[in-house]
Amino acid sequence: MSFKENTDNSLNRRQFLKKSAAAGAGLIFAPMVMTRARANDSNDLNVVLIGAGAEGSVLMNSMLKIPGIRFKAVVDIWEKYNLRRAVRLLKKYRHDVRGYIDYREMLAKEKDLDAAIVATPDFWHAPHAVACMEAGLHVYCEKEMSNTLEGARKIVEAQRRTGKLVQIGHQRRSNPRYRFSFFKLIKEAQLLGRITTVNGQWNRSVQPDLAWPEKYAIPEHILRQYGFENMHQFRNWRWYKGLGGGPIVDLGSHQLDIYNWFLESVPKSVMANGGTDYYDPSTHEWYDTVLATFVYQTKYGTVRAFYQTITTNSNLGYFEAFMGDQGTLQISESGGRAGLYREQMAPPWDRFVELGYLKPPKEEAPKPAAGALLDVRETLAPPRYELPVVMRDPYHKPHLENFFNAIRGKEKLNCPVEVGYETAVTVLKVNEAVASGRKIYYRPDEFKI
Amino acid sequence: MKFFLLLLTGVYLLQAADSLQxxxxxxxxxxNRATPIHHIKLLDQDSSVIxxxxxxxxxxxxxxxxxxCHNYAVISRGWHFNAADSAVDAGRQGPPFIWLNRHALxxxxxxxxxxxxxxNPQDLGITALHFTSRFGGYMPGGGVAADTSLQTLKNYWRWQVSGQAEVNCFACHDASPLYDAAEYVDQMxxxxxxxAATASTDLARVEGSARNxxxxxDLYWGVAPDEPRKQxxxxxxxxxxxxxxxQVDLVLTRKIPNDRCYFCHSQKFENNQRQTEALYDDVHLKAGLHCVECHQNKLDHQIDRGLAENExxxxxxxxxxxRFGAPKPQHKGLPPVHLEKVACTTCHSGPQPLNTSYLAxxxxxxxxxxxxxxxxxxxxxxxxxPVFARNAQGKIAPNYMAWPVLWAIVRNDSLSPIPLEQVDEVISPLIARGDSLPTEDWPLLNDSLLTTSLDTLAQIFPQQQVVLVAGTNRFFLNSQKQLTVQQTDVPEPYLWPLAHDVRPAAQALGxxxxxxxxxxxxxFFNSKIRNETILSDVQASLLPGNRFMKINQATANLFSSTFLFxxxxxxxxxxxxxxxxxxxxxxxxxxINYLINQLNQQQD
Structure with a gap:
């Protein structure tokens, strides 16, 4: 301690608390995490959310963090729960929002909209997206574009007819970590060398069917009017043929889209194996397990890609691994699972570490088991380099921002309908391959409209 | 103005409706004095039978x-639930919650x-959500844990996930020996x-965490699909x-078991002179009374706080x-001035004072x-x-006392606390790095570490003086960036009355x-209290214990010295x-002699 001194302090507690309160509040509340609706300005966009279920809530949460977005309407056929909850929540954020059960009534009454966010079950994507475009709205449409290629085609055609912007909800396309990996690491630095193999998975634990409170059940005539036989089907539509596409579409679609993007290609063929092995097939019409192998012909050569989605075990979660003769990129929307691994014979990556493209490995490569003689045939795990890009935003926020900025003319869409359609073709054919038990070939013209 | 009048009218009508109901x-x-049996259906938040x-x-x-069957609206305005209601008189000081962050000092x-x-938590940037998850386990629900007007927009979604903690009737009225208050803390x-309330009863188990x-x-999702470790x-x-x-049978009672009160209102005292002042229990409870017999309430749940004017x-x-057969004290030899100047609790409550205060x-x-x-x-x-201080009635009474320890910026001679989250982010890693001792006390600090901490915060607030206030010490860096400490009276410590356990006459002071x-x-007049020094080598770590009694020490000593003679x-x-x-x-x-002489003279 250097010195001590006594001072006469005239500040009393009341003054202290008063000033503390003011200063504290100023410092703390400066950055508001969620944005309140504010007075209109030219950059503001009026939007409608169609579908306020689980995915709609995710998008709504992200959009509330984006300035300049004004919710004007919400559409959901589950009036007593989803719709009420979403409207109440948006009003809390001071959005002047109205709730509708039917999207047609909404389009007839709401004349001040710029864009629609479609987060309904897959089989409703095409009718909703097309109607919105025809009403003059730009559309953010959740993936999968549709549960049928016919539906997806209708969206593409409507987009071309109306000229409206359509962003398909493959949100990894706007994720800064994915964009950095593709543009910087794969394309520019070519860290992986020639990609020869891809491996990916989305494994989930066993889940009970989604339930609902009986007192909030949707009346049967409403359910039937909108294509559902009962509440169970409404809540668990992803498992039903004609409504969704099963796990390969719900989950695999995100990752197979990345296969196509990073390989800059579309597959030539797919062989797939799967079935409803675990759940009750009467309520789980789509396959609970799918293992698929793709062949890609890229400009660098043949790439063989494996993908699996299982819904009975969550081991290793979800990731995509691109393996080249110089290294491996493992990436996942969940940041903790990402890493780069250099092949032993590849040139050192020190330069890329210096350039800030990579973060150096934190730990040395694991040594062989103690006491064991080194077996020359054993391949040691390579050191793990880390991505320097961190994403702290909700996963969907950058993709939504890209959509809104595209409407404002500031950016190009990261996932326009043509890209979404290619992915839809890639994915929907997997179910075909499982059903037929045959190798399915993709014709190049199938990916184009 | 119209809005304000309407609001007032609304509040009045609501109150009137309550009273007329x-x-x-x-x-x-x-x-009937027997405890009614509750054989009832449990209803969920949607009023559906479970x-x-x-x-x-x-x-x-x-x-x-x-x-x-019970007027929830009235009950939920009771004393245990109305802390955040600014319309309610704060009344006599009571036990605070204490925001503690060891590594952030x-x-x-x-x-x-x-x-x-x-x-006030709001003045420090502590949201109702944060307050509730940190302290809600020791609150019986309602109030801050359920008051939507306190919920910031920032945390709105989190409140949707966590739900509100309704008034937890079971926290007091559950007479089952299996009621688990510790489980309630864990759930909060x-x-x-x-x-949380459901989990604390013996009717159900609750697993998983809304925090994760x-x-x-959504309540009806059931699982988090891609987070197997997050239930x-x-x-x-x-x-x-x-x-x-x-229907279920609930073991409920009007006469609250002492254990229900004890969970939130226990204390123990530690002092080097007397290792542990064990709970010897309150003389009233030994005599067969229950906490709620003195601390009564009616439907309004305005708990009697034992104030002098109360019944x-x-x-x-x-x-x-x-009342209750309370013996009338004889106070033999006690000059009446004591009853005018000293509260009953001074002689009868808490541990016997020692030369230095206890840590409670x-x-x-x-x-x-x-x-x-x-x-x-x-x-x-x-x-x-016990720290003896004058209460609002001017009587000397024993208190608990806690010094605030906080980081602040000096602005125009006043202190503005630095937001707690910011301090945690900056200071905790610095302090934690060198904290290898397994202790629950302050981490071991030295001048260098404190200098680094002050300097690091100063870089965030350039051109401003950052200080750490601990007890009467104000630490800061002088213009040469040397660690300096000044003595200060601001902020003062917080004192609140100590009333239990009550000691019988034979163990009273005097x-x-x-x-x-x-x-x-x-x-009583000469004990010492501890200063909150943070640094172990700062002198004057003990302060006179009578600083809050507002007495003249010389007079007191002079008066005491008279007892020598x-x-x-x-x-x-x-x-x-x-x-x-x-x-x-x-x-x-x-x-007598004179009278005898006079008589003799008359006879002569």
Whole structure:
């Protein structure tokens, strides 16, 4: 301690608390995490959310963090729960929002909209997206574009007819970590060398069917009017043929889209194996397990890609691994699972570490088991380099921002309908391959409209 | 203005509606002293009857389950639930919650009540969500844990996930020996506000954590699909407790068991001179009373706080009414001035004062009764007792005391606390790095570490003076960036009354005579209290204990010193009286002699 001194302090507690309160509040509340609706300005966009279920809530949460977005309407056929909850929540954020059960009534009454966010079950994507475009709205449409290629085609055609912007909800396309990996690491630095193999998975634990409170059940005539036989089907539509596409579409679609993007290609063929092995097939019409192998012909050569989605075990979660003769990129929307691994014979990556493209490995490569003689045939795990890009935003926020900025003319869409359609073709054919038990070939013209 | 008038009218009408409302079945006792049996259905937040085999299962709602027979609206404005209601008189100081962050060197007494000396959580950027998840385990629901007007937009989604903690009737009225208050604490820490009351009863188990769920978690999702290690809150009822109609037997009581009170209102005292002042229990409880017999309430749940003017105060029972068979104290030899200048608790409550204050551990501050309890004698937060101070009536009374320890910026000679999250982010990693000792006390600090910490914060607030205030010490860097400490009186410590455990007459101060207090070495006037120094080498770590008594120390010592001569004085008085008696006897006999002589002369 250097010195001590006594001072006469005239500040009393009341003054202290008063000033503390003011200063504290100023410092703390400066950055508001969620944005309140504010007075209109030219950059503001009026939007409608169609579908306020689980995915709609995710998008709504992200959009509330984006300035300049004004919710004007919400559409959901589950009036007593989803719709009420979403409207109440948006009003809390001071959005002047109205709730509708039917999207047609909404389009007839709401004349001040710029864009629609479609987060309904897959089989409703095409009718909703097309109607919105025809009403003059730009559309953010959740993936999968549709549960049928016919539906997806209708969206593409409507987009071309109306000229409206359509962003398909493959949100990894706007994720800064994915964009950095593709543009910087794969394309520019070519860290992986020639990609020869891809491996990916989305494994989930066993889940009970989604339930609902009986007192909030949707009346049967409403359910039937909108294509559902009962509440169970409404809540668990992803498992039903004609409504969704099963796990390969719900989950695999995100990752197979990345296969196509990073390989800059579309597959030539797919062989797939799967079935409803675990759940009750009467309520789980789509396959609970799918293992698929793709062949890609890229400009660098043949790439063989494996993908699996299982819904009975969550081991290793979800990731995509691109393996080249110089290294491996493992990436996942969940940041903790990402890493780069250099092949032993590849040139050192020190330069890329210096350039800030990579973060150096934190730990040395694991040594062989103690006491064991080194077996020359054993391949040691390579050191793990880390991505320097961190994403702290909700996963969907950058993709939504890209959509809104595209409407404002500031950016190009990261996932326009043509890209979404290619992915839809890639994915929907997997179910075909499982059903037929045959190798399915993709014709190049199938990916184009 | 119109809006304000409408609001006032609305509030008035609501109050009027409450008062006019026909009493519900359980609102007024019918005179029968037996405990009514509650064979009832449990209702969830949607008023749906809970059947244990349904899916999905929700926790039961106390508002919906108990509300049909008990006026929930009135009860939820009771003393235990109305701390954040600015319209409610804060009343006498009470126990605060203490925001503690060991590695950030923060110890701040908090309350939503405007007691002098506490900090309002909102002023420090502590949201209702944060406050509830940190302290809600020791609150019986309602109030801050359920008041939507306190919920910031920032946390709106989180409140949707956690739900509100309704008034937890079971926290007090559950007479089952299996009621688990520690489980309630655990659930609140997991932000399972909606589930906590259910989980604390013996009717159900709740697993999972709302804290781990994403913002858009929905009650009816059931699971978090891609987070296998993050289990959502799920409730499982004991199906054996339900009959075919979905009714259960609840073991509830009007006469609250002491254990229910103890969980939040326990304390222990530690002092080097007396290792542990064990709970010897309050003399009233030993005599067969229950906490709630003095701390009564009616339907409005305005708990009697034992204030002097109340029917069940010390004064009223022991000096006036004799209620509960309270013995009238004889106070033999006690000059009446004591009853005018000193509160009953001074002589009868808490541990016997020693030369230095005790370190007190309290339920609210040290999470007693849970696996999180801070057990070391010197465990933070540092609360001292008994500290004697003048109360609002001007009487000397014993108190608990906690110094605030906080980081602040000096602006125009006043202190502005730096937001707690910011301090945590910057300071905690620095302090934690060198903290290898397994202690619950402040981490071991040295000048260099404190200098680095101040300097690091100063870089965030350039051109401003950053200080660490701990007790009477204000640490800062001078213009040469040297660590400096000044003595300061701002902020003052927070004191709140110590009333329990009550000691019987034989153990009261003064039972051994006046010198229990009136001697030059008696702790009452001469004990020391600890300063909150943070750095172990800062001098003057002990301060005079009588600084809050507002007495003249010299006068007190002078008066005490008179007791050295009082035994001699008695002898002098006796001799004086003996002398007086001798003179009296002498004159008596002289008078007799005079009378005899006069008689003799007349006869002659």
């Amino acid at each position: 026909v009493p519900l079945l359980g609102d007024q006792p019918d005179g 059947y244990p085999d349904e899916h999905p299962l929700l926790p039961f709602s106390t508002q919906k389950t108990c509300g049909p 923060i110890q701040i007494p908090l309350s939503y009540r405007s007691w002098p000396g506490v900090f 820490k997991r932000q399972n506000f909606r589930w 769920m994403p913002d858009n978690f 959502p809150p799920t409730v499982t009822y004991d199906a054996r407790r339900f009959d075919k109609k979905g 069940n105060s010390c004064e009223n029972c022991h000096l006036n009414s004799g 551990h309290t339920s609210l501050a040290h999470e007693l009764g849970t696996k999180y309890a801070h057990r070391e004698a010197t465990a933070l937060p540092h609360i001292q007792a 039972a051994n005579g006046c010198t229990d207090c009136h001697s030059l070495s008696a702790p 009082r035994p001699l004085l008695k002898i002098v008085v006796v001799l004086f009286y003996l002398l007086l008696l001798a003179v009296f006897v002498l004159y008596f006999f002289k008078g």
